[in-house]
Amino acid sequence: MTAGEIAKNREQGIGASVRRKEDARYLEGKGEYLADLQVPGMAEVAFLRSPVAHAHIRAIEIPEQYRDQVFVAADLAFAAPIVAVSAAKGFKRSEYHPLTGDKARFVGDLIAICIAPTRAEAEDIAAACIVHFDEIAAIWDIDVALKPDAPRVHEHWSDNIYVESKIQTGDLDDVRKNAAVKVHKTLRMGRHAGVSMEGRGVLAHYDRRLDELVVYSSTQFPHVIRTIMAECLGISESKLRVIAPDVGGGFGPKNNFQPEELAIAALSMKLNRPLRWVEDRREHLIASPHAREHRYDLMAYADSKGRILGLEAEVVVDAGAYSVWPWTAGMEAGMSAGIMTGPYDIRVYHARAVSVATNKSPLGPYRGVGRSGACFAIETLVDAVARAVNREPMDVRMENMVPPEAMPYSSATHKLYDSGDYPQCALQARRAIDLEGVRERQQRGEPDGRLIGVGMASYTEQSAHGTAEWVARGLPVVFGYEPALARFTPDGKLILFVGIQNHGQGLETTLAQVAHQELGIAVDDVIVRHGDSSVSPYGMGTFASRSMTMSGGAVSAACVILADKIARIGAHLLQAPKEMVRLADGKVHFGEQSVGFRDIAQAAFLHPERLPVGEDPALEANAVYQPGRSTGAFSYATHACTVAVDPGTGQVEILDYVVCHDCGTMVNPMIVEAQVVGGVAQGLGTALYEEIPYDENGQPLASTFLDYTIPGFTEVPDVRVLHMETPSPHTRFGIKGMGEGGAIAPPAVVVNAINDALRPLGVEINETPATPDRVLERIVAAKGDRR
Numbered sequence: 001m002t003a004g005e006i007a008k009n010r011e012q013g014i015g016a017s018v019r020r021k022e023d024a025r026y027l028e029g030k031g032e033y034l035a036d037l038q039v040p041g042m043a044e045v046a047f048l049r050s051p052v053a054h055a056h057i058r059a060i061e062i063p064e065q066y067r068d069q070v071f072v073a074a075d076l077a078f079a080a081p082i083v084a085v086s087a088a089k090g091f092k093r094s095e096y097h098p099l100t101g102d103k104a105r106f107v108g109d110l111i112a113i114c115i116a117p118t119r120a121e122a123e124d125i126a127a128a129c130i131v132h133f134d135e136i137a138a139i140w141d142i143d144v145a146l147k148p149d150a151p152r153v154h155e156h157w158s159d160n161i162y163v164e165s166k167i168q169t170g171d172l173d174d175v176r177k178n179a180a181v182k183v184h185k186t187l188r189m190g191r192h193a194g195v196s197m198e199g200r201g202v203l204a205h206y207d208r209r210l211d212e213l214v215v216y217s218s219t220q221f222p223h224v225i226r227t228i229m230a231e232c233l234g235i236s237e238s239k240l241r242v243i244a245p246d247v248g249g250g251f252g253p254k255n256n257f258q259p260e261e262l263a264i265a266a267l268s269m270k271l272n273r274p275l276r277w278v279e280d281r282r283e284h285l286i287a288s289p290h291a292r293e294h295r296y297d298l299m300a301y302a303d304s305k306g307r308i309l310g311l312e313a314e315v316v317v318d319a320g321a322y323s324v325w326p327w328t329a330g331m332e333a334g335m336s337a338g339i340m341t342g343p344y345d346i347r348v349y350h351a352r353a354v355s356v357a358t359n360k361s362p363l364g365p366y367r368g369v370g371r372s373g374a375c376f377a378i379e380t381l382v383d384a385v386a387r388a389v390n391r392e393p394m395d396v397r398m399e400n401m402v403p404p405e406a407m408p409y410s411s412a413t414h415k416l417y418d419s420g421d422y423p424q425c426a427l428q429a430r431r432a433i434d435l436e437g438v439r440e441r442q443q444r445g446e447p448d449g450r451l452i453g454v455g456m457a458s459y460t461e462q463s464a465h466g467t468a469e470w471v472a473r474g475l476p477v478v479f480g481y482e483p484a485l486a487r488f489t490p491d492g493k494l495i496l497f498v499g500i501q502n503h504g505q506g507l508e509t510t511l512a513q514v515a516h517q518e519l520g521i522a523v524d525d526v527i528v529r530h531g532d533s534s535v536s537p538y539g540m541g542t543f544a545s546r547s548m549t550m551s552g553g554a555v556s557a558a559c560v561i562l563a564d565k566i567a568r569i570g571a572h573l574l575q576a577p578k579e580m581v582r583l584a585d586g587k588v589h590f591g592e593q594s595v596g597f598r599d600i601a602q603a604a605f606l607h608p609e610r611l612p613v614g615e616d617p618a619l620e621a622n623a624v625y626q627p628g629r630s631t632g633a634f635s636y637a638t639h640a641c642t643v644a645v646d647p648g649t650g651q652v653e654i655l656d657y658v659v660c661h662d663c664g665t666m667v668n669p670m671i672v673e674a675q676v677v678g679g680v681a682q683g684l685g686t687a688l689y690e691e692i693p694y695d696e697n698g699q700p701l702a703s704t705f706l707d708y709t710i711p712g713f714t715e716v717p718d719v720r721v722l723h724m725e726t727p728s729p730h731t732r733f734g735i736k737g738m739g740e741g742g743a744i745a746p747p748a749v750v751v752n753a754i755n756d757a758l759r760p761l762g763v764e765i766n767e768t769p770a771t772p773d774r775v776l777e778r779i780v781a782a783k784g785d786r787r
C-alpha cells in the first residue's frame with residue numbers, strides 16, 4: 001500500500017472510528033419498525049392475559065357479539081407448544097403453549113387473542129371477556145417454591161426445580177482445613193425487565209402468490225425463529241419467511257421464541273388474515289422475559305494475605321413459569337456458576353446452580369447474561385476478603401488475578417481465557433479513579449456530611465461462544481458459526497448479506513469496515529442486508545456479543561475470496577501478472593495504472609468475454625466462519641467508581657465512573673466506547689434503580705414507568721473509557737466481542753463503593769437495586785445496633 005492508501009485505510013478500515021452509516025436512517029425517522037408496517041386487511045390484536053398468578057382456568061365467557069373475534073387455546077390446538085429442554089441431567093420440561101388453556105402460571109400468561117380493526121377495540125373486547133379461575137396459592141418467591149408441600153407450577157413435576165447442576169474442581173476439604181480466613185456472604189440481585197425503546201411485536205400474513213407464511217417480528221434472530229416456528233406450526237421452513245424489520249433495541253428479551261410470535265402466526269395462518277400485535281409498556285414489564293433475580297450463598301477460603309485458595313458458591317435463580325426457547329430455564333444459574341471465578345486464579349471451586357420455577361414471567365437472556373450476577377458475587381466477596389485481612393481491596397484483587405504470563409489460561413470451569421493482561425487493566429482503572437486521592441478525601445470528610453466510597457470490579461466477558469461451549473450447555477441449537485454472502489452489483493458496489501441482526505450495535509458500519517479492510521472498497525459503497533430469512537444466508541442472529549467476531553469473520557472470509565477474483569480479473573484487464581497487482585481505493589492497481597471495481601464488476605456480470613479464460617462470470621462469494629478454540633474469545637475489564645452516600649436519605653450519587661477494558665482488536669473504537677457507556681447505563685439500572693418485585697399473590701408491583709425506575713440523563717455519569725487492545729489468537733483480526741461488557745460490572749462496582757462508604761458505620765448492603773430505602777434501612781439498622 002502507498003502512504004496515502006494506508007492513511008485511507010486508517011480512516012475506514014479496522015480500527016477507524018467511522019461514523020455509523022445507519023444513523024441517518026434512525027435519526028431522520030426513516031427507520032421502519034413493526035408498528036410502522038401495514039398490510040391490507042390487517043387486524044390488530046390485544047391479548048387477554050391472566051390477571052392472576054396461579055389458577056386453573058375453569059371457563060372463559062366470551063360475549064356473544066365477539067364470538068368470532070376471540071380465540072382461545074382450543075382454537076390453536078394444532079400448534080405444538082414451545083418446549084425448551086436442556087440436555088442437562090434431570091432437566092424438567094415445561095410446555096409453553098401459544099395460549100394457555102388449563103392453567104394460568106403467571107400474571108400476564110396468554111389466555112386469548114382478541115382481534116379488531118384497531119388495538120383500542122381489541123382491548124375493549126378483551127376487557128369484556130370473563131375468565132373463571134380456581135385460584136391456587138401463588139409461588140411468588142424462591143423460598144415458597146422450594147417448600148416441599150408447595151403447589152407445583154407444573155403439576156406433574158416432583159418439585160419446583162427445573163434443573164440443578166454442580167461443579168466440583170479441586171479438593172475443597174483440604175482448602176477448608178488450611179485456610180486462615182473464611183468469609184461468608186449472601187447476596188440478592190433483583191428481578192427486572194429489558195426495557196428496550198421499542199417493545200416486542202409480531203405481524204403475520206399469508207403471501208398467496210408465493211404460498212408462504214410471512215412473519216415480521218421484532219426479534220434478534222429471524223432465521224432461528226423460522227426453524228422453531230415452522231416446527232411448532234407443522235409447516236416446512238421453505239414455506240415460512242421471517243423478517244426482522246428495524247428493531248428498536250433487543251438486549252436479550254427479543255432473543256427467545258415467544259408464545260406471542262407463535263400465537264399470532266398460528267392464528268393468522270388459521271384465519272388466513274393479516275394480524276398484528278404490538279407490545280405495550282405494561283405488557284413489556286409484566287410479560288416480556290425478565291432478567292436476573294439471583295441469590296448467592298458464597299464462602300471464600302483465603303490465606304492471611306487474602307489470596308483466595310478456594311471458593312464455594314450456591315447460585316439459585318428464579319427462572320419464572322416457563323423455560324424459554326432455546327436458552328432453557330437453566331441458563332442464568334448455569335452461566336453464573338460457570339463464569340464465577342472471573343479474572344481470578346482460583347483453582348478450587350465447588351458450585352451448585354439451581355433454577356427454580358415460580359409464578360412469574362419467564363426469565364430470559366439480558367445483556368450480560370449470568371455474568372452480571374457472577375461478577376456481583378465474586379467481586380463483593382473479594383472486597384469482603386480484603387476487609388477480613390485488612391487490606392486495600394484493589395491490592396487483594398490484583399494479587400488474585402490470572403497473570404498475563406499464564407495466558408492462555410484454563411479456568412476452574414474449563415473456560416479458555418485466550419489473551420490479556422488483567423492486572424494491568426485493573427491498575428489503569430485504579431490510577432484513573434485516583435484511588436489514593438479518594439482515600440485522602442475520605443479521611444478529610446465531606447462538608448455536606450455525605451459518605452464517600454470507592455469501588456472496583458473486574459470481570460471476564462465470554463463472547464462469541466464457539467461450538468464446544470454451546471454443545472456443553474446442551475441447548476437445542478448450537479450457535480458456533482456465522483455465514484456471509486458478499487455480492488457485487490454490476491456497477492461496482494458491494495452488498496453483504498449476513499445472518500446477524502443489527503439493532504443498535506452499528507454492525508451495518510463495522511461489517512462494511514471489514515469489507516473495506518479486505519477489498520479496499522469505500523465504506524459508503526458497501527450495503528449490509530440482514531434480518532430477512534428469505535434474503536440472507538441462514539445465520540444465528542445477534543446476541544452473546546458474537547456478531548463482530550462471527551459475522552465479521554464471515555464477511556472477511558467472503559471478501560478474501562472476492563479479493564482474489566477481483567485481483568485475477570483486474571490483472572487480466574491491466575495485462576499485468578496477478579501477483580503484482582494490489583487492491584485499494586476501489587481499484588486494482590498495477591504501478592501507475594489502475595482499473596476500477598466498476599469496470600471489473602461490469603466485466604464479471606455483463607461482459608464475460610472480457611474475463612480471463614476459465615474465469616467464472618459473476619462476482620459474489622459465500623463463506624462461513626467458525627472461530628478456533630471453542631469456548632469463545634474473552635474480553636475483560638475493570639470498572640471503578642466513586643460514590644457519595646447521603647446517610648440521611650440513603651441516596652447514592654455517582655461522582656466518577658471509569659472503565660478500562662480490552663476487547664482485542666477494536667473494529668470501531670468510537671462504537672466500542674458507546675457500547676461500553678450504554679452497557680454501563682443499563683448496569684446502573686440493575687445496580688440502583690430497576691426492579692419488578694412481586695407480592696404474595698404473585699402480582700408484579702412495577703408495571704408502569706411510574707413504579708419502574710430507569711436511569712436517565714441525570715443518573716448516568718460521564719463514563720470515562722480507557723482501552724487496551726490484546727488481540728485474540730483465535731479469531732480473525734484478533735477481535736473479541738464486547739457488546740454486553742458495560743452492563744456486567746456496575747452492580748458489583750456500585751455496591752462495593754456504597755459498602756466502602758458505609759464502612760465507618762459498620763454495615764453493608766448486599767442487594768440490588770441498592771435503592772435509597774434499602775441503603776437507609778442498613779444505616780438505620782446500624783444506628784439501632786449501636787444504641
Ligand code: MCN
Pocket residue numbers: 196248249250251252366367368463503504505506507510542543544545546547548549663664665666667668669671672675678735736737738739740
Ligand atoms: N465492536 C468493535 N470491535 C470489537 C467488538 C465490537 O468495533 N472488537 C463493535 C462493533 O461495532 C459491533 C459492536 O461493537 O457492532 C458490538 O459487537 P459485539 O460485541 O460483537 O456484539 P453484537 O454485535 O453481537 O451485539 C450483541 C450485544 C448484546 S449480547 C446485547 S444484549 C446488546 C449489545 O450488543 N444489545 C444491544 N448492545 C446493544 N446495543 C444496542 N444499541 N441495542 C441493543 O439491543
